[in-house]
Amino acid sequence: MSFAPWSKDAALVVLATLRDEEGPVLLALQALQREFGYVDKEAVGLVADYFNKSRADVHGVLTFYHDLLTSAPGDNQISVCVAEACQAVGSRDLEKQVKAKFGDEVHDGYCYGNCALGPSAMVNGCIIGRASLDKIAKARR
Ligand code: FES
Structure with a gap:
């Protein structure tokens, strides 16, 4: 499985697809992981700002779900x-x-x-x- 390299601009494109979703934080983190293979630490602030949530809200979701990775995966997961x-x-x-x-x-x-x-x-x-x-x-x- 190959992933796109993390970039803020590419992440904003992913987030734009979720603009009209309700409860978008988990969906956003999952979408970012599908795109990049993990959720970069920069994404916490990006998702919070994009969906008008606190960084604590986003961090809470990110750390609650163990399937969300916070570092790039290797060849095997x-x-x-x-x-x-x-x-x-x-x-x-x-x-x-x-x-x-x-x-x-x-x-x-x-x-x-x-x-x-x-x-x-x-x-x-x-x-x-x-x-x-x-x-x-x-x-x-
Ligand atoms: S407890 Fe359900 S798969 Fe392990």
Whole structure:
């Protein structure tokens, strides 16, 4: 997956597509992440100003949703679900193994709706059920 390089002008074009949306902050942050692969720290002020919200409002949304990334992703994006159902079947141990092996590629994950097949992981947008270190390694690019 390739993303456009972050720029304020390109971000304003993305925000303009959401001008008439209600509750646009989350939609804006998601749209920026789709465009650039992450939400640049400059986007907090940009979104706040564009939609007449406080920076605290935007920062709150950005930090509440763990799927929103605040730094550019690497070649692989990996997350292991650490919500309750997956924790009950060992996701915390799996997460430690995955972070030890793949480090910066790993982000927190919270329920992909695949609870019955936990522990669940996501690699580059694909959900893996009954995840293991081996399955995650094979799913990487
Ligand atoms: S709790 Fe892990 S996928 Fe739902």
